[in-house]
Amino acid sequence: MVKITGFSTRDVRFPTSLDKTGSDAMNAAGDYSAGYCIFHTDSDHEGHGMTFTIGRGNEIVCAAITLLAPLVVGKDLDDLTSNWGQTWRYLVSDSQLRWIGPEKGVTHLALGAVVNALWDLWAKTLGKPVWRIVADMTPEEFVRCIDFRYITDALTPEEAIALLKEVEPGKQERIRDAERSQAVPAYTTSAGWLGYSEDKMKALLGETLAQGYRHFKIKVGGNLEDDKRRLRIAREAIGYDRGNILMVDANQIWSVPEAITWMQELSEFQPWFIEEPTSPDDILGHAAIKKALAHTPHGPIGVATGEMCQNRVIFKQLLQAGALTVLQADACRVGGVNEVLAILLLARKFGVPIVPHSGGVGLPEYTQHLSTIDYVVVSGVKSVLEYVDHLHEHFVNPSSVREGYYVTPMEPGYSVQMKGESMDRFAFPGEEGKSWWRGEEAKVILEGPRI
Secondary structure (H helix, E strand, O other): EEEEEEEEEEEEEHHHHOOOOOOOOOOOOOOEEEEEEEEOOOOOEEEEEEEEEEEOOHHHHHHHHHHHHHHHOOEEEEHHHOHHHHHHHHHHOOHHHHOOOOOOOHHHHHHHHHHHHHHHHHHHHOOOHHHHHHHOOOOHHHHOOOOOOOOOOOOOHHHHHHHHHHHHHHHHHHHHHHHHOOOOOOEEEEOOOOOHHHHHHHHHHHHHHHHOOEEEEEEEEOOOHHHHHHHHHHHHHHHHOOOOOOEOOOOOOOOOHHHHHHHHHHHHHOEEEOOOOOOOOOOOHHHHHHHHHHHHOOOEEEEEEOOOOOOOOHHHHHOOOOOEEEEEOOOOOOOHHHHHHHHHHHHHHHHEEOEEOOOOHHHHHHHHHHHHHHHHHHOOOOOOOOOOOOOOHOOOOOEEEEEEEEOOOOOOOOOEEOHHHHHOOEEEEOOOOOOOOHHHHHHHHHHOOOO
């Protein structure tokens, strides 16, 4: 038995706004941040979980973690994990906290850190990576991890079990693929940030091509002529007929008519999909964009979204409306592993590939597990997963890519345990003489104009 005896939180922020890493049409200068949760136990193990934000407001997520984490302090880990679906519902059912959700927003972001920390702790006690725990489950055990409230009109537990059993015959071979690091092909956004100069963009495209990448994502939505110039540079680098795939991402900048018109203008560059073309809550808007872009002069353009979709109910409706070509669930925003499992199953039922959102600190560490679960257990089909080459050095077991594939994590846990020295160095507001945020370099951010 492992008992949870307490918890702590950390507000960790990296000054990525200084070099425009992560910049896009909506988020011009973010500081990649983690609202961090650590569960302490009466054993040698700790559970580490985090939620990704981009700076201001991270302290609000940390405050919400301090309201949710006490719900499991004093409980035995085995009792929490023996019926995960029930535990997850318990964690979203505080009648007063639920009022400021429900199951969305800051409280759900905080829940993601709490739930993911519990999975990390459980995986460490079992001596397995999270993906392998799920791979070793029976279909019935997998389904017990999920709270099916609000989604049974689209997917019942019985249907979910049947879907999982359909792909069981090839499961052991897919596990071997994972063990050989041949389960999750990677794509890159490293060259595509909107704030990067054209020279930097060209250099990074050349580097990532040489590294074996075949899928490339470019941010758009700032200025139409600039977008055309940048996509022309991308296509000159990756070609049209060399097996390389281009994707574009607008980060919610457009209304529905703008998205249609703008993407028709960019159709000559033949992107696979436009990501986040409009408000993440606009189910019918995404459906209208997908329908309008199905027949452009240069071929169909798909629609992708998910990093800002707040729960399984939104995803259910997007799928029911036929609004998605690609589904991009976030590892934290939807309340952690359990809700992601529900979303993977919904996507499988509707025949939509999963490409989790990975553009942020700690997200590739998380999502390598989720994409491996999708391939090995849920869909049986390889997809792709975003890899951004930033800030991995701050993690005890960082994600990495080799020969175009994610190196499958084999260490026990959920891979987001951050180094203690990194948490101290980039703690916000941090200790005098210890935190970067207390130094002179930080003043350009802290005292500069808000963007």
